Amino acid sequence: MTTAESAAPRSFSVKRFLADQLRNIAPVFTLVALVVFFSFASTSFLTLDNMLNIVRQLSITGIIAVGLTFVILTAEIDLSVAAVANAVGITVAYFTIQPDYVNIANIPLPGWIAIILALLSALAFGLVTAFGMTFIGIPSFIMTLAMMQIANGVSALLVRGQIAYQYPDLVTTLGAGTAFSIPLGVNAAGKAMFIPIGWPIIVCMVFLLVGHLVLTYTRYGRYIYMVGGNREAAEYSGVNVKFIIGSVMVICAMCSGIAGMLGVAYFGSAQQNQFDTFLLDAIAAVVVGGTSLFGGRGGIGNTIIGLLVLGVVNNGLDHIQIDSFLKILIRGLILLAALIINVYAQVLKEKQADLD
């Protein structure tokens, strides 16, 4: 780069800006376009109630997606998130006293002990994954595939095909309770109207906020980005790469576990395979949002947009007349489009950085 010698500021280039920001701009455009589309296609879509509904439906996925954002930023993947969520949700129910008609050989314990045990099980899943990846050297794709099966196995053994319905009070509150209601005035019949804001939404927002603060403003967050950007360079700079990789896997497992606990309360039941769709949803949210699959680019802001895109698609398709089996295909196509943009943004970015 020759004119680098001159200290003059580089002229603003639209092309460069677009190449730089494609991964951030594209998801926002997608979101806006989808909202506009569904608003015109359905009268019931763009209502306050439905918007709130979308956010509520996203809250459990959102908590998982926070952990997954950490993992994907380091250019790893965690395929065990849904299975771990399921296993931890079942664990907390297993240690809670169940109604008589539930035929599970469970071990009732005080609520707070059940919660701690469930959190410890999430930690254990994370630590095993971290150990396998950093000490043994198993690629995350395969390691977490194995962990997915192991977590599913734990779920199966604990409930043995049965369904549990009771959880510690704290879990029930955070998973299904209403935090507060926003008064909306009085309707025509003279009845006061409220919008209830559920605890899962609050918890999800706290996770998103903390995740964002950690990634953007802490040293640990910077290490995550740098390890994702160039792992070898991070190692040569004296960053403890194994610690960073291992710790994001643990964080992801903890996020999944907490999402799982809230999830069983949110669903009102704890049983096998009830989180299956969350794996694809969480990965899709992170990737659709624009966080690079190659690591080092993106963040919680992207994940929020990704979650909203996903929520709007899932919800919006219910509001228009469409073959319900076609919906599955449409979701797949949207994910594919997002992947293309994701990879293309990386290619553009590298081209720009490749000045001679």
Add this chain to the structure above:
Amino acid sequence: MADQSHRAGGGQQPLLELSNVSKHFGGVMALQNVDFTLLPGEIHGLVGENGAGKSTTMKIIAGVHTDFDGTMKIEGREVRLRSAGDALSHSIGMVHQELSVVPDLTVAENVFLGNQPLTAIGAIDWGRMNREAKQLIASLGLDIDPTTTMGSLPVGLQQLVELSRVLFSGARIIILDEPTSALSPPEVRQLFEVLRRLRAEGRSIVFISHFLDDVLDISGRVTVFRNGRKVITEETAKLTKDMVIAHMIGRGSRGMHMGEEAELKGDDAKPVVLSAARVSDGRNLRDVSIELRAGEITGVYGFMGSGQIELARALFGKAPLRRGSVRLDGKPVRFKSTAAARASGIAFVPENRRMMLFRQEPVYKNVSISILDRIHRMWLKPRTEKRIAESHIKDLQIRPPRTAIPLGSLSGGNQQKVALAKWLTHLPRVLILSEPTRGMDVGAKEDVIRIVKSLRDKGVAILVLSTEPETILTLADRVTVIRKGTVAREFATGRIEKADLLAAA
């Protein structure tokens, strides 16, 4: 076509001609109004400081950069290349500095990569492939078994195999980017023999290099670039090294004989900071002992692949050692990770910039990554980081002097300075530098030399590993020569010359 048997001269129709070529990246002009001609059957040297425009010019010729102003003609006909593959179909081939060979495949497979001859039923015709690869390689005057795996060959031979791949595809214009930087002197001689043979066949070669001796030795004409412009094209016979340097840097040449010889000043009274005793890694290092003293630069010289890289990695905790002991301040240490080595005050700059830089990240994040734990407890303080980066940018004269632009938009020499800056905020106890000045232009080289010497004067124990005798002689206070993973000779005091190093290695 014009007379091929003759060396480059006037009056021939050029094989390749660039007229008034300009190229910019975004708002950055990389090339301005460049004219360049390549005659049939000539070896044309291309020199200039980093970022002077020689690589950009060659990437235009090789079809890598397709978007440029001006015209390009091959044998008088204007062409517009669309891709590297398109360039190849116009008989233009390029061998990049970083080889694109597949180490796990055989030599023959590498030669025919993507073009393997097939049998009638569509399977790879191994017999024919091996036979033809052997012929092709033999035509370069080499004797390599085509069934050996590429990775087991020395770099010099790998490079020649890659060259034969370009030849196999029928290239008449061959661009070599820094072909000698990784080669030992015998390998360079071997390469030059091959190049002369190719020239005699009427092929034209563009030889890009920082090694002016090599350029002046092999080429018939030399073109000098500076700041994105062509300065001069001249017959080599009319040039001296000093003249070329003067054209390159655009100022009076000075200190050019630096690095030919040195007066060593090893002082055994200085305290040993880091020492390795009879260390082996089971592969590339055997019983190597070395002592690094405070306030001294220890140079380790050896040809490519003689074990320097492995030694540096082992001392920084990147590669494990099988036998032997390492002591820091007399106490035995065994670094399990680079983080542990860094925590003990050891810093390392590897030979390949990509290994330690984040090209997409801004300059200041590249500088601060290795000191984050010193400046931040938990929350980042970007303003502090930028301030620190600014002070380094000023000290090291990094251009452009901006902290927030992506590192990848800096030239190679400036990137290398950033790599060094990472370790300068808090002085390390031991600084290990692998090829600290390789591939750098004269100005950047002098900056780095100045910085390294000032660090030594501040009491840092420095280890410099290089395959360039000049680098060692310019920097070192004492020298260890290693050969095939063992210490061949040590020099502590007195005058030594380049020839001494070459003879010992």
